[in-house]
Amino acid sequence: MLTLILISLAKVVAILLVIILPLATLLTWVERKQSAVMQDRLGANRADILGLRVWGLFNIIADGIKSFSKEDWVPPFANRFLFNIAPFVGLFAAMVTFAVIPFGPPIHIAGQEIALQVADLNVGFLYILAFGSMGVYSVVLAGWSSNNKYAQLGAMRGISQMISYEVVLGLALVGVVLVHGSVRLPDIVAGQGEHWFGWIPKWGVFTQPLAFLLFLPAAIAETKRVPFDIPEGESEIIGYNLEYSGAKFALFLLGEFIEIVVLSALLATLFFGGWQVPWLADSGFVFGNGATVEMAPLVVTVLRIASFLLKVVFFCWLQLLIRWTLPRFRFDHLLRLGWREMLPLALLNVVVTAFVMLS
Amino acid sequence: MEGILFVLLSVLALGGGLWVLLRRSPVDSALGLLTTMVAIAGHYMLLDAPFLAAVQLIVYGGAVIILFLFVIMLLNLRQDRLRARRLAAGRWVYALAGVAVLFCLAGIFLAGGTSGAVDAGPSGTVEAFGEALFRRWVYPFELTSVLLLAALVGAVALTRHAAPKAEDKA
DSSP, X not given: OHHHHHHHHHHHHHXXXXXXXXXXXXXXXXXXXXXXXXXXXXXXXXXXXXXXXXXXXXXXXXXXXXXXXXXOOOOTTSOHHHHHHHHHHHHHHHHHGGGGOOOSOOEEETTEEEOSSSOOOTXXXXXHHHHHHHHHHHHHHHHHHTTOHHHHHHHXXXXXXXXXXXXXXXXXXXXXXXXXXXXXXXXXXXXXXXXXXXXXXXXXXXXXXXXXXXXHHHHHHHTTOTTSOTTTOTTTTOOTTTTOOHHHHHHHHHHHHHHXXXXXXXXXXXXXXXTOOTTEETTEEEOTTSOEEEOOHHHHHHHHHHHHHHHHHHHHHHHHHHHTTSOOOOHHHHHHIIIIIIHHHHHHHHHHHHHHHHO | OHHHHHHHHHHHHHHHHHHHHHOSSHHHHHHHHHHHHHHHHHHHHHTTOHHHHHHHIIIIIIIIHHHHHHHXXXXXXXXXXXXXXXXXXXXXXXXHHHHHHHHHHHHHHHTTTTTTSOOOSSSOOHHHHHHIIIIXXXXXXXXXXXXHHHHHHXXXXXXXXXXXXXXXXX
């Protein structure tokens, strides 16, 4: 019992300190730098320590110190309690989603099999949906407790947007679940380790292309970033976090970046084979023409974890690319896209997949 | 361990219920209801029914109470504008209804507790739940969905604006 708890704790700490927090904090810098490159600017490069600049990487530290030393202002007439917990709700909902994502194959230490996943829940993908939908409360509570018309408008936009796209998100995932016949994420990843004709990996993006095309925008809508940043819309209503300042505002930002990382991990797990490397079996590479490359188990494990991390980093980059490329939706366009175009397609995908799986 | 969790979750669930009744601000009440719902999801986990727990969070936490909050914010119900309303005439009706519900609950418990409840199988996993729902209880399940569909169609029919006439469109 005690060792089990210790192992779980170690996994939580490892995920937080190795994957989520470094990637999320690094992303605050990457976002500024990548947008600068895309707009032909230099980007953040001024922060230096003893004349050392390392491409502006110290801006991360400067940003942190700045936001935490600013005045933490709570507006009068605000509901203090809700106002204070709102940013943490968002952060919590984003972080706990990571608990069911397998970031590597099971490893064997001292005769014990340790799954590289914090919690192998029987309800895998439902857990993701459950805590994904908890994230709405951060927006609602922030907007309502601020006692500000614009913040409240932002919160209402947030509710209608996130509720609408959650439906599409869930239905897109149903297709994936149907293909693999399981809602457990380790099963879904294991199923993606097979190949067609020995060459084409059975990744979710190939078995469920429509689900992928629906999942990606719906999930970006859940992160509330451009082109789906209507709850914030800083050029129109400034948004649900309008009254926040200092550290709590920074927490909203951090929560957003953590959502990017979690979404990338989800995309990698559900549609791009998770920790699977194409043609890499437990014994080493096995190619479609029969050629094999023997490899030590340790090397295979390391390769697989590295492949997962690489996919996560790739999707973080892709999301930033999308964020700095597309303009914001108009609100009625956004709702029409969700309900009239994506929802019927998602339903169609479920029906067609079910028929194919039956036949 | 489980005992402590049970007590903690029960206190949260009952406290949330009391909060709903005692607070005057509608948003506070909705959040109290949320506390109760989340605590009940925790109870489902303790009862080894992870599927029910997840669905409880998705449906009640993620959808129903969010929509309550949406409506409260849409109508802009704030506590300073809500007058304390006296339940003058209907007071006794409400009290009687409450007592009747208590009697029914007591009757159920005295008549053998929850032995008549649906047994989802050895454990409340997704597989066991699906088996029970789509094999043994498939007709009640389908009938329930027809009922929900009827409610849905009714809601749409009630809230729909009258279709604009042809000459109005010009």
